[in-house]
Amino acid sequence: MIQIRQNLREYQKDALQLAIKENCALCIPTGLGKTLIGLSYAAHLLNNRKARRILVIEPTRFLVEQTYRYYTQNSTLRDVLKIYGVVNPEKRERLWREATVIVATPHTAYNDLPFLDFDAVIVDECHHTVGQHAYSKLMRNYDFTYRLGLSATIPTKIKDQIEETIGKIYIWSYDDPKIREFVPDWYFDVYDSELSPIEKDVYHSFEKLWLDEGYKVLRSIIGLGKRMLCRDGKSAIIDSLERGRLEILSYAYDKLKQVREDHKLNALREILKRDFDKAIIFVDRVIIAKKIAEEFNHLNPVLFMGKLHGGKELQEIAIKRARDEDTRLIVATTAGEEGIDLPDVDLLIIWSNVASSIRFVQRLGRIMRKTGKMKYAVFIATPDTKDYESLYKGFLAAYEAGINFQEVDIDFIRSLVKKTPMGKIVELVEDSGFVSFDEIREIYGVRADDEGGISRIRRNLSRLCNLGELFFVYYAPFNFKRLRKALINLKNRKYDPYLYPFLKRYWCPGIFYDASELQSLAMNGKYKEIEEIVGMPVPRPYTKFLSWLKTPIEI
Template sequence: MSGRQRTLFQTWGSSISRSAGAPGCNSGPERPQSPGISRAHFPPAAEAAEAQPESDDDVLLVAVYEAERQLSLENGGFCTSAGSLWIYPTNCPVRDYQLHMARTSLFCNTLVCLPTGLGKTFIAAVVMYNFYRWFPSGKVVFMAPTKPLVTQQIEACYRVMGIPQSHMAEMTGSTQAITRKEIWRSRRVLFLTPQVMVNDLSRGACPAAEIKCLVIDEAHKALGNYAYCQVVRELVKYTNHFRILALSATPGSDIKAVQQVITNLRIGQIELRSEDSPDILPYSHERRVEKLVVPLGEELAAVQKAYIQVLEVFASSLIQRNVLMRRDIPNLTKYQIILARDQFRKNPSPNIVGIQQGIIEGEFAICISLYHGYELLQQMGMRSLYFFLCGIMDGTKGMTRAKNELSRNEDFMKLYNHLECMFAQTRGTSANGFSTTQKGVKDKKFFYSHPKLKKLEEVVVEHFTSWNTQNTSEKKCDETRVMIFSSFRDSVQEIAEMLLQHQPLIRVMTFVGHASGKSMKGFTQKEQLEVVKQFRSGGYNTLVSTCVGEEGLDIGEVDLIICFDAQKSPIRLVQRMGRTGRKRQGRIVVILAEGREERTYNQSQSNKRSIYKAISGNRQVLHFYQGSPRMVPDGINPELHKMFITCGVYEPEKPRNLQRKSSHFSYKNGK
């Protein structure tokens, strides 16, 4: 028997005999899939079969049977033989901070906050594996917010601890309900989205009382009535005897949000590390963050001035009615107007009744839309503003009243016609969702609708040119990757069109979410995974992405990250920054428009520092859950056992060949 088999065998306790007449020792087709199946489920032929010690699976099944035989209902299904140890893998270099976080997470509901690329999934895999061992009849669940993340994490966890694939399963909304019910019955380690979990709990398909460990990825999302919160609320109706491990690159956008996550997920302790924490510095590569502030320029400033005149007409009406208190119209935000509308709805003036109330609601709706356009203009440029306004004026957004009111405003129509002269041609879309004027017309002069675009172009071209100069390899620019983030699809498309002029130096591809818009078709899950695969393998060297590319997906090593817009929430920036600096030094460039966007970015950075200081310095600011269950029975204190685990080859479901008709910005094989 190999060293690995002996070690794994020993972890189940010395009382297990290889020659025990235990079920499941034959290698025939009747071997059960789940170690959680009781003895009564085994066929008589299996009970009579002799043990074959040379089979690793047979040894494991003997061990599982023996462990289950020793189970006591008083201990909630805890196996005392397996529970004398907790296993930590040495097949990856042992890092003290990961070991410490894994140990903590085994014995208390924990929120692990680690910068991206420093091993949150590794810690989760270790914790999941030990609960899988300790509770042979229990279920272990890993939840991630998106289907591609679910697919990625099941493979990542397998590569760490090697839980047999026959015991694991991935479930999504596209998996039929009857199939999911059978998977819940027969498999023990489940990877799924929280929406699927909520549905299966409500239908009774999920054996809630059998869940012993619940891992929650991207846990900062656990706010309000998000599906993560619903899952935990439903589970505690059936049992309190399960461990929660929450994972995130950052705990929340502010202290209030962090407290919400703690409360909603019943967190008893936070394990927080930042880029500057001493114990992770040896394992993290330097990430240089550069802030480039770009003046608006004369043309954009003139459009902004004309747009403010339109804003003044509609915002002034609300100010005069005393339902909008702030009077600094150029510095108002969409969010402030939404808050004012909510306040108006809660406490309407007794003088405003009937039709007047409807008029004010309509004016609020117009102002919210106009201020959204204002933010687009400042952050993304004139083209994004024009595309947004087109949606109002051509009726596709369904805002009939706004369309009529704006049509009667002379200043607005003058501005709208001016933008139409500049961008009407670029709005023409082909059947595949991309601009017909740009398709195949490389020599057409690109119009820079925001000075930030020119700066972005300079940074990207300079990166690839400099890389080629410094590296003598034939592949050159195939060996470096660039990722660009922009919050809106119209901007993503505009950036890609601009960079398309520089092929073959720059081979660009867009990356967006599932939903389809008028100007760009959404990506299915398989298409998203295919784009990520080609980006990692060098089919493209530049990826322009919306926020769908921020969270979790392993897009490989990226040397340059460019953020084309500022984010109010520090979570978004932390997620974006995590895409680089994993294996070598990384560079992050944040391109900001002078004025409001620069102030937003500075405030976001200040918020991030405040959160980390509050959590690390004075933990009394936060109120932690005091009822974390003791999953290990009294009197048992599992000892650390380090062992080398050899994982097999992960066999994913074979993806179908994708011929993406809507992917105009692809550049394959240098052609």
């Protein structure tokens, strides 16, 4: 019998009963426990032997990770797996057969349609189940006996399609008497926005150029181009090239001109379909700000770009216009981050993510005023690029500053690392336990004689080590006290040069321990505890164990 570790609120009980009664879509505002309803629904089907296996669909890898973690932490359900595209096809085919409950992205499930064997589906963010979206393709091509859709909002124009593919729609609002007391003051969302194939090709060419020793003196310019493309969009690069800047990257001009629009624009369209009174969007490039204002002219936007783009008088006019009730959209560059008395907004959108903890917190400050309204913060980020790395660092800084995110803890924040350029390393290590530097190098496609590429990998390894994501295991030196101090610093995310010589070969997941503790356990014959800590067999007796500590670990 599967037990749920949380008690359902009254409105959640009502929603669950509707789901048990018939196939349906539940439309409940974000932050009010839709995932718990889905988990309870899954438990009911399994406990009552209505379903053998259940598929849970999440739109992004991030949400797959989050839902998987939620299901395992909030129930006694243990037979759960997560699957998405980064898992190789051969392994996916095996994984599809292994668990009672599988959490996956719609793209992965649809691509692996022949391997599916489920009689129930829980479709999170079910408003995507329209048109040619992978959600819709999956639901049209696989016959699930039991169907439950979950969403915060389902636009009127797509309700018929949702009812056709999933079932009747039931809607709860923030004003519902059973919900009102649970409404959070504010919450956030992260929207992934992938680069197009052409943009990815250009981005990777920038990376190769950056690693080329022949262009070492131009790395700052090349790095700026990388950040600009993934953070701001192709228009920012084109604008700079047309102004005679970033000439070293001019070879990419014709390719980028083929791209129809900036890669984050479609995500912004989805975000601005939300119900809001006034929104502010933070971007770093003026050209992007102007394009956004042009695209969303129906929201009566005002551009706020500071004194350098219009002078004091125009700046004051912009502030006045921003306060006008008819102005529903403020598009701001860095000028809107600090000190300016902009009006209250209930929707904050971050287009250009920043690594600066100060700027991150300042931007959030725009919705931290207590007005009695629900506040939203939405971050648009480009996976597997420096843009996501900035997002991760910003979240971490805000968390450590004590800003209260709805349903966010340090585990969630650190999970963002998997979508940064360092994510490949983390996933490889988590999958294998121990990996060699050469294995990591091969994953990155870096040759053994490529000094620049090797240097980049070591920097990423060093960064992950200092962040506490990975812990290096190679050998333990004689000076155990010094190692202990280094490990304490590592655990507290403080850089310690004593760890630097370790950044060469073998790595394991982020387990923090020190050699003196291992010695103590070995002296008491507790070798099994040691093996649980280091994740591998260790030699016995004590003398051999000490010798093992002082020599390279052979995998």
